[in-house]
Amino acid sequence: MEYVIEMRNIVKKFAQKEVLKGVNLKVSHGEIFGLLGPSGAGKTTIIKILTGQLQCTEGVSTILGQDTAALTSFVYRKMGMMMDNLGLYERLSCYDNLKLFAKIYDVPQGRISEVLKQVDLAEAAKVPVSKLSKGMRGRLALARAVMNEPELLFLDEPSSGLDPQAVTMIHQLIRKEQKRGAAIFLTTHNMEEAGKLCDHIALLNEGKIVEYGSPKEICLRYNHQNKLQIRLLDGRNVVLPNGKFAADEVKEYLAKEMVETIHSTEPSLETVFMELTGRRFE
Amino acid sequence: MKNMIAIFQKQIKDTLKNKSVLVQFLIFPVMSIIMECSIHIEGMPEHFFANMFAAMYVGMAPLVAMSAIISEEKEKNTLRVLFMSNVKPTEYLAGVGSYIWVICMLGGCVIGISGGYKGAVLLSFLVIVGAGILVSMLIGAAIGTSSKNQMAATSLTVPVMVVFSFLPMLSMFNESIEKIAKITYSQQVSILINGMGKSGVNLENVVIISCNLLAAAVLFGYAYKKSGMT
């Protein structure tokens, strides 16, 4: 098995509405893969197909080498999942929520406190879920998703609606999971997050993958301008072509210690994706 | 088996904090104790309140609890998370079902004892109640499985439960209702309990309860096939 996730020509129709129009995707072992797209693009639908919660209309998809139309316990035991509706037991405490899954996954009870600590919920262990903030609920769902040390982790918008501190913690946990050897498939509409966290990203727009690569590759690909932007200490802004013709001028500024900042003008992921989709993500 | 026990234990903790289900389990046993202890009218049949409440309990508590628990798990998406963690639908149903059956049997025990039943008679009382609980649970499971959320489940549960739990009581006062009510399992439970030590069990009782059980199982099977529990 070369890839942990493969989707080939996936089409999904809801009634007459075609939500996915031939999606192709590959995710390798141990990588953090980000699926980006504006809301309504079909990100959740893709996760649901991959985890066997929905059947696709056409095409073939596999995870961990198994067809997603007929997943078996072999795969269920090796995957973790956090969906947008978290699926927590409201009346049970954080600890009791995890205890149920510790039994189901056959992991020792000690693992419960371990994962609670990892998401900084150790002090809230006895608090019922109904009394938790949105951010805490998200973290609890994440703790449950990594409980069984999955080989493949699905996270549907893990950081949406969370405060910056919680986001940082979630990113740390995701990196830790990667170090342990897990592959992570996450969706987000936050460019900055995707750029920092992901090894590869794919942009989904109107049911199709319109761009794929590492964040850096993608930005470079859209570097149409290919210019250097120099801000001088005297306040002037100089824009030069990025080439040997500019070398003397740049050298001169540097030699005279006139440079305040110097940038290449390659676009950010955000501007690339706005160019591609014609709209701003929210 | 391990998953079934995990669900069973989860359910114990959850119900202690779930007032609307807890009330279902407690109300008739408590009413039965109060009435049996406080009201004695000349010429009233023996075990009157215990028998009446037992039949109502059978038609109400297991049905409402089963449907409420399943539909809530569907609504809150917890059921899906369980299935994606390698819990089989049969394991889930066995866990929740065995839990409700055990609790309702305890409730039945309280009602029986409050009515003054002892020894072998108490045992027959429990066998009859236990069979009735099973039918109610299957009907509740069918409703819970076919409903998208708790609201939808409740709007189906209430009329169904009123019919089954009140028919036995109404039959005491109206003969034409009694004739129709005979084909329901809850009325048969009532007949059997009232006949304990007198008329005993005849084929008709067994056949009707079995038919009810079968019909409820078919109903559940249909609901399960249609919605697949998620």
Ligand SMILES: Nc1ncnc2c1ncn2[C@@H]1O[C@H](COP(=O)(O)OP(=O)(O)O)[C@@H](O)[C@H]1O
């Ligand atoms: N069960 C469904 N029935 C009909 N339409 C659906 C269903 N689920 C999703 N959709 C539609 O599919 C599109 C993609 O939804 P979704 O995958 O949730 O988008 P995203 O997660 O990218 O925001 C939306 O237009 C949504 O309305």
Ligand SMILES: [Mg+2]
């Ligand atoms: Mg979504």
